[in-house]
Amino acid sequence: HHVAVEADVAVIGAGPAGLFAVFECGMLRMKCVVIDTLEAIGGQCAALYPEKPIFDIPAHPAIAGAALIERLAEQAAPFAPIYLLGRRVDALAEQPDGSFRLQTSKGEVVRARAVIVAAGAGAFGPNRPPLNDLDAFEATGAVRYMVSRREELRGKRVVIAGGGDSAVDWALSLKDIAARVTVVHRRPKFRAAPETVAQMEAAAERGEIDLAIPYQLHGLEGKDGVLDHVVLATLKGEERRVPADHLLAFFGLSMELGPIADWGLGLERSHIAVAPATCMTNIAGIHAVGDIATYPGKLKLILQGFSEAAMAAHAIHPRIFPGEALHFEYSTSKGVPA
Ligand code: FAD
Missing domain, CATH: 3.50.50.60 (FAD/NAD(P)-binding domain)
Known part of the structure; x- marks a missing residue:
């Protein structure tokens, strides 16, 4: 040093x-x-x-x-x-x-x-979600709380969690370069600028973004810090496995x-x-x-x-x-x- x-x-x-x-x-x-x-x-x-x-x-x-x-x-x-x-x-x-x-x-x-x-x-x-093996997935950059270089997500399958401006803005920004963008939020209402929420919903209707609502993060699947699925669940316990290389969690500071x-x-x-x-x-x-x-x-x-x-x-x-x-x-x- x-x-x-x-x-x-x-x-x-x-x-x-x-x-x-x-x-x-x-x-x-x-x-x-x-x-x-x-x-x-x-x-x-x-x-x-x-x-x-x-x-x-x-x-x-x-x-x-x-x-x-x-x-x-x-x-x-x-x-x-x-x-x-x-x-x-x-x-x-x-x-x-x-x-x-x-x-x-x-x-x-x-x-x-x-x-x-x-x-x-x-x-x-960042507020970190309580998920299994989170440390290992953070260490490799599979799970992130900010994006410093957008290009690193080109061609990747990305799950974005959160209901605020960061989640919505990044969903819109990444849909053009990522292989797949899934936005996970626990309720239909987003706490973000209405204009960008409308843009995201329009993109979802065109099939450019997947919206997983009302779902919450439930688990991470993969090996040695390499992610292959993010597991989501509803409050009733219905599960859904989303293929993913990255999870971006935007739950505030x-x-x-x-x-x-x-x-x-x-x-x-x-x-x-x-x-x-x-x-x-x-x-x-x-x-x-x-x-x-x-x-x-x-x-x-x-x-x-x-x-x-x-x-x-x-x-x-x-x-x-x-x-x-x-x-x-x-x-x-x-x-x-x-
Ligand atoms: P902070 O503003 O908390 O800044 C501390 C900084 O230290 C942070 O940026 C943090 O990241 C950094 N830090 C901590 N640990 C490390 C580390 N190990 N390495 C590097 N960086 C580190 N006060 C008033 O007087 N009047 C008001 O009307 C008022 N309204 C408020 C309204 C809200 C909504 C809130 C949340 C607070 C309000 N406050 C108000 C309180 C006021 O903001 C705080 O008293 C003030 O910010 C304290 O200043 P600070 O410099 O001590 O610490």
Whole structure:
């Protein structure tokens, strides 16, 4: 493993708290690398409610989730954070020299002298269907939760499960290149844009797509991670075996604490316990801010995460610049880099 990135502070999570931590660290001349599982920054605001207005951000009587994230990214931009997106931080360990070594799910190593965990309720990941031998079929790519290269499905028999936009959009997109597309949904009504649902139903009438409704995923058949059938079942127990090379499951995202539980951090009911004045965890040099951090009186609000980011940055400063006095300054007197 080579060292991909070195920075003063590694920020785990690109939600609102992580993004504002970049700004607060930047104002104290500390450079950040920000790592997030999602392909886009913004945490819950961007992934769960981009168009919903938030009413309790100071000085914004109403601002949509996505717009808030755009503003935070703009505010952090002068400090040129390095974004490593689309990868999870799997391991975090202190080194003999007091620095930290992080390892990502893409095998990269990140070195930093301090860490801010801004991981919300944990890493976003796909909801996985409870099926036999799922791990083996995931490992080979027979079962997938996203499509990064459409061409890989050319000529394949594809079963798509789910009733939202992803399922419908991919059914329409893949029907032209896949050998067969079967859409499995447990009820007739889809939760997707009516226009694309109508297109999918028209394609089904022309015989270009098979609709398996009302069916649910029941099992996977195949060997050594190579899929040959997806077994479907109705609630009454009627079964149907669909020949398939791939299953695409689109059941939405969920958050799980995941690897964070294994880093030796003091936890309290799936949250990281911190000292309220510094947001420091039980490990010196590792701080936690935002939804993941807990202490007596904690409010799980975005504005609280902003304040915690400021406290964590100030507490980390002496670690990055030992012996250098930190004179408190206002942003108005300092400005930000042009
Ligand atoms: P998050 O936004 O959860 O971001 C954490 C990020 O860390 C995620 O992107 C995750 O993928 C990433 N991550 C976690 N673990 C890892 C790992 N190991 N490796 C890499 N990345 C990782 N709050 C308000 O203040 N006002 C509101 O009106 C409001 N309305 C809401 C409405 C809805 C529908 C929801 C769901 C929430 C609302 N909230 C509101 C709550 C608010 O969104 C959260 O408090 C806020 O997003 C927390 O920010 P965060 O930066 O701590 O974490």
